[in-house]
Amino acid sequence: MIVMDSKAQLTVDIIAKVVEGRITIGNAAKLLSKSRRTIERYVKRYQEVGIQFAVHGNSGKSPPNKTPTSIKKAVQVLIKEKYFDLNLLHLAEQLEANENISVKRETLRGWAHDIHHVKRAKRRRGKIRKRRERMEAPGLMMQMDGSPHRWFGDKKHCLIAMIDDATSEVYAEFFPSETTAGCLKVMRDCIERKGVFKTLYVDRAGIFGGPKRCNFSQMQRACEELGIEIIFANSPQGKGRVERAFDTFQDRLVPELRLNNIRDLTSANAYLKHVFIPQFWQSKIQVKSKHQASEFTALNKHTNLDDICVIKEHRKIRNDHTFSYGNKFYLIDSPLKHSIANQKIEIRKTNKKDFTAHFAGRRLKVSEVNEPSKLATEDLTVQKKLEVLALVEKLGNVSEASRQSGVSRDTIYRHLKLVKQGGVDALKRQETPNIRHKNCVNMAIEKAVVQFSIEHPHLGQQKVAMKLTEALGIDISPNGVRSVWLRNNMNTTALRVDKSQSLKKSA
Missing domain, CATH: 1.10.10 (Arc Repressor Mutant, subunit A)
Structure with missing residues (x-):
């Protein structure tokens, strides 16, 4: 059986008429849009094999280069x-x-x-923006930003990255969140490896000295000390180099971290710095700059990054040469020739707990001042009770002590009994969850309310109180029913229905 399409059928019909002498070869060539030589070859093949000449020889066969x-x-x-x-x-x-x-x-x-499994690219209709050429040499401009994302594991972490505008050389590290300390660390790594760059291109976030923190940004202060100028972008597209870098990181790094079963911060940073950036980024993404001469400036031998890339705060020194920091008082132990009272001392935070104090470039020795702690609220309550009992002992009359202190006689007698039985510690408030308040309803009544509410979960507190009074003769108010519901976590219809269904399933 030979299967032919309409084009092949037309070819067979025309060639058959040529063989029969009804159409000339020239007219057949015009009708089929073929050359005269091709028509002659078709005629020869038609005379040899018949209409099978119109079927291609590879028809029905698999290509030799087809993947299994x-x-x-x-x-x-x-x-x-x-x-x-x-x-x-x-x-x-x-x-x-x-x-x-x-x-x-x-x-x-x-x-x-x-299998409907294609990861599609983001397609957004954006504004028309003018292309900005790369910087001519490395070190002229660095772009910096952070990207919070679920890079590994179930929690979000932040990848803080710095990229050279000229070469796309990247410096990056994972942190729990986008913090000033993280940005300072990434910038310090770049400076230690390459040197001081000229400008830093960032968004208007407060970390970099945006409008909200323009007067006390640690990154802005560190850049000023290093001689780095900060340039603020008016839109994310302005610093597109680092934004597109995050797209690449999210597209490639996330699957690789998952495939290598990396779920902690240390392993992720090790894979990023020692595997992903050297093997992929440097070979596929990084480019050569227009001018090979580097614009990075070597660090001055008198410049110490430990004194710059840290969190710095200032405190005012009191007249007794003490200052407060972290809700604690500290005393300056270093010998001083002159008083530095009312001057500002520089606090350099080395980590979450430790810090160093500096004045005029000199590190000072400080020690914590241990002040007597204030009495707790419970201790104050006990002290007031003891004062009332001391007044009773002084006057020798409970009624007179009650009148002067404003404490009832019953309360004074109860406190005297507690001191006699258990001493001063007995005056402290004891947590007795199993002891019911004297105004609580009887346990038998409470059980009856709970049982009736479970059997009729859709009735309100007023209906339940009325039904209990009519059917069982239990005298309880609607507010009493609600109090029982609150103690047993049944104060909504949904809670009562859930409790009713759970009891039915257990039964």
Whole structure:
């Protein structure tokens, strides 16, 4: 059986008429849009094999370079179970590196479309923006930003990155959140490796000295001390170099961290610095600058980054040469020739707990001042009770002591009894959750209210009180019913229905 389309059928019909002499070869060439030589070849083949000449010889055969179906199915299983969050180019690289399967990207696209598993790129309609050329030399401009994201594990972490505008060389590290200390650390790593750069291009966040923190930004202060100028971008697109870098990190780094079973901060930073950046970023993303001469400036031998890339605060020194920091008082122990009272002392925070104090570039020795602690609220209450009892002992008359102190006679007698039984400690308030208040309803009545409410969970407090009075003769007010509900966590219809259903299931 020979299957032909309409074009092949037309070709057979025309060639058959040429063989029968009804159409000339020239007219057949015009009708089929073929050359005279092709029509002659068709006639010869028609006379040899018949109408089969119109069917291509490879029809029904598989191409010799076709990938086996078994490999296709294996790759599709890997896409579903293992590489579900990779883009096509990244997928091709990972299949070749990890699975020893070499498949072209466009072939993978077709296979992924067959199982509806294609990671699509973000497509947004944006404003028309003018292209800004890269800086001519490295070190002229660095862009910096942070990206909070679920990079690994279930919690969000922040990747703080700094990228050279000329070469796209990147310096990055993971932190629990975007903090001043993290930004200072990334900037310090860059300066220690390359030197001091000229400008820092950032957004208007408070960390970098934006409008809200323009007077006390630690990053702004550190950059001023290093001679680095901060430039604020008016839009995220302005610092597009670092923004697009985060897109690449989220697209490639997240799957790689998952595939390597990395779920903690230390391992993620080690993989980022020693594997991802050297093996992928430097070879695929980093470019050569227009001018090879570096604009990074070597650090001055008198410049100490430990004194610059830290959190600095200032405190005023009191007349007795003490200052407060972190809700504690500290005394300056260093010998001083002259008084520095009312001067400002510089506090450099080394970590969450420790700090160093400096004045006029000199580090000072300080010691904590231990002040007597204030009485707690409970101790004050006990002290007031003891004062009333002392007044009773002084006057020798409970009624007179009650009149002068404003404490009832019953309360004074109760306190005297407690001191006689357990001493002064007995005056402290004892937590007795099992002892019911004297105004609480009887336990039997409370059990009856709970049981009736479970059996009729949709009735309100007034209906329950009325039904209990009519049916069981229990005298309880609607407010009493509500108090019982609150003690037993049944104060809403949903809670009573849940409790009723749980009891039915357990039964």
